[in-house]
Amino acid sequence: MEKKGRFAVVVFEPVYIHDKNCVTPLGFDYLSNWNGLLRGISSIARNDIGRGEFIPVSKFTLEQARRLLTPAEDSTLLERMLFTAAKPIAEKHVPTARTALVLGTTKGNVSFLKERRTADARLPVLARKMAKALDFRTEPIIVSQACVSGLLALSVAKRLIQSGQYDDAVVLAGDVVSEFVVSGFQAFQAMSLDPCRPYDKDRAGLSLGEAAACIYVSKVPGEFKILGEAAISDANHISGPSRTGEGLVQSVLRAGKEANIDIKDIDFISAHGTATQYNDEMEAIAFNRLGLQDVPLHSLKGYFGHTLGTAGLLETIIGLMSLQFGTLIPTVGFETLGVSQPLNIIQRMSRIPNEARSRLLKTASGFGGANAAMIIEKTTAARTG
Numbered sequence: 001m002e003k004k005g006r007f008a009v010v011v012f013e014p015v016y017i018h019d020k021n022c023v024t025p026l027g028f029d030y031l032s033n034w035n036g037l038l039r040g041i042s043s044i045a046r047n048d049i050g051r052g053e054f055i056p057v058s059k060f061t062l063e064q065a066r067r068l069l070t071p072a073e074d075s076t077l078l079e080r081m082l083f084t085a086a087k088p089i090a091e092k093h094v095p096t097a098r099t100a101l102v103l104g105t106t107k108g109n110v111s112f113l114k115e116r117r118t119a120d121a122r123l124p125v126l127a128r129k130m131a132k133a134l135d136f137r138t139e140p141i142i143v144s145q146a147c148v149s150g151l152l153a154l155s156v157a158k159r160l161i162q163s164g165q166y167d168d169a170v171v172l173a174g175d176v177v178s179e180f181v182v183s184g185f186q187a188f189q190a191m192s193l194d195p196c197r198p199y200d201k202d203r204a205g206l207s208l209g210e211a212a213a214c215i216y217v218s219k220v221p222g223e224f225k226i227l228g229e230a231a232i233s234d235a236n237h238i239s240g241p242s243r244t245g246e247g248l249v250q251s252v253l254r255a256g257k258e259a260n261i262d263i264k265d266i267d268f269i270s271a272h273g274t275a276t277q278y279n280d281e282m283e284a285i286a287f288n289r290l291g292l293q294d295v296p297l298h299s300l301k302g303y304f305g306h307t308l309g310t311a312g313l314l315e316t317i318i319g320l321m322s323l324q325f326g327t328l329i330p331t332v333g334f335e336t337l338g339v340s341q342p343l344n345i346i347q348r349m350s351r352i353p354n355e356a357r358s359r360l361l362k363t364a365s366g367f368g369g370a371n372a373a374m375i376i377e378k379t380t381a382a383r384t385g
Contacts, residue, residue: 013219015157015158015161015162015217015218015219015225016217016221016223016225016379017215017216017222017223017224017225017376018216019089019093019215020089020215021085021088021089021214022085022211022213022314022317023081023084024043024058024212024304024307025043025058025059025061025064025209026041026043026303028067029088030317030321033317036303037300037303037318037329040330040332041303042058042302043058043304044056044057044058044195044196044302044303044304047177049177049178049179050182053182055182055193056192056194056196057182057207057208057210057305058177058210058211058303058304058305058307059177059209059210060077060081060210065077065080068080068084069083071083071129071130071133071134075129076109076111077176077210078105078108078174079109079130081211082130082174083130083133085213085214086130086134086170087134089214090170092216093168095136095137095170096137097137097138098166098168099166099167100138100141100161100166101136101138102140102141102156102157102160102171103126103127103130103140103143103173104150104151104152104154104173104309104312105123105173105174105310106146106147106308107176107178107308108122108144109121109125109126110178110180111176111179111180113180114180123142124140124142127140127141127142130172134170136170141160144309145231145370146368146370147308147309147312147365148231148364148365148366148370148371149308149309149366150171150309150310150364151311151362151364151372152312152364152372153171153172153313154171154215154217154226154229154313154316155229155230155372157169157171158226161217161218161219167219168216168218168219168220169216170214170215171214171216171217173212173214173310173313174213176210177208177209177305185208190205190206190276191205191206192275195333196274196275196301196302196333197275197302198299198301198302198334199273199275199284199338199339200333200334200335200336201336202336203276203280203338206275206301206305206306207275207301208307209306210307211304211310213313214313215313215316215317221379222379223324223378223379224376225376226374226375226376227259227260227359227377228254228255228256228257228258228261228374228375229258229372229373229374229375230251230252230253230254230255230258230373231251231371231373232250232251233247234246234247234369235368235369236369238367241279241369241371242282243278243282243285244285244289245286245287245289247370247371248283248363248365248371248373249286249289250371251372251373252286252290252361252363253290254373255361255375256375259375261359263292263375264295266361266375267295267352267353267358268296268297268319268328268346269292269296269297269362270297270298270299270315270318270319271283271363272299272311272363272364273300273331274301275299275301283339283363284341284342284343285341287341288342292361293341293342295344295361296328296344296352296353297331297344299334300314300318300329300331301333302332302333312362312372315362315364316362316376319360319362319376320360320376322352323352323360323378326352327349327350327351327352328350328351328352329346330346331347334347358377358378359376360375361373362374362375362376
């Protein structure tokens with residue numbers, strides 16, 4: 001704590017990202033997913049999601065699902081995905097009485113409602129199952145804030161560590177494609193009949209996906225440092241984003257203020273990019289208001305689909321891989337700009353233009369006007385090591 005005159009200014013210790021893992025239909029760990037992206041592979045394919053409806057989604061095949069680790073008898077697909085993503089990290093960083101488990105999810109085991117198992121569908125039940133399976137000694141913390149849940153869960157973990165409540169944290173996120181979820185998005189007329197095309201003039205809606213992601217954070221210096229983060233709700237509409245991008249603008253500005261940098265001093269943006277008409281347009285407006293229209297930007301939704309509460313954490317992991325290897329992943333499905341403001345959409349595999357800084361801006365937006373932003377930097381030790 002520093003003192004300036006009569007006022008005390010709290011200076012928080014930085015929080016670092018150490019280990020990461022993700023499980024998607026594209027791969028069962030972060031390296032296999034990264035290699036799939038390098039090869040330009042998309043996991044979106046036509047699947048029967050119930051009632052004989054075949055639509056493009058990213059979903060585990062039966063064979064892939066059988067390969068997932070099983071935490072307990074009668075585990076759901078989501079529980080197996082989460083356990084598979086988190087087990088290697090929990091074994092490497094054995095949880096103590098000062099380790100938090102922060103779970104981010106949009107719907108959890110919502111499919112239990114179809115079986116009239118209301119109690120089993122509750123998020124605390126899922127969180128405690130994961131805590132028990134992973135040998136956590138603390139009560140799990142749940143973040144369920146629409147599609148910003150994964151990124152917000154990472155922000156919450158950072159704040160809990162900085163406030164001294166925990167020494168370290170495992171951040172876990174996951175959601176599955178279910179008939180319940182698909183029918184909801186279809187009711188909004190937000191689903192595309194073809195694989196999604198973020199920011200493209202012919203975009204016609206999103207493609208859903210399922211995945212689990214996990215990140216370990218602590219105050220011990222590591223390869224990646226969280227410089228700043230923020231989350232703002234514009235409260236514009238139950239499902240539609242603010243047409244001015246106000247919530248996203250404020251989130252990025254506040255993340256930049258905490259990071260104590262010029263927000264233009266970043267290397268690339270991992271955006272939300274759902275390929276819906278309103279989301280992509282809102283983001284274009286927001287990034288132009290922020291003066292970031294020339295910064296290289298991509299959406300990963302064309303590879304994984306929109307993985308709901310997992311999206312922010314999963315896409316952060318891929319962003320860290322980009323910082324690690326200095327490689328920018330193109331936006332699959334994008335051909336011709338279809339938003340009203342200019343954006344520098346990454347269209348081909350390329351090198352990060354300024355590896356001396358190596359800073360990532362990750363953003364996420366969701367229903368209810370939720371917006372989140374985080375700025376992450378590859379540390380000097382990581383660049384020289």
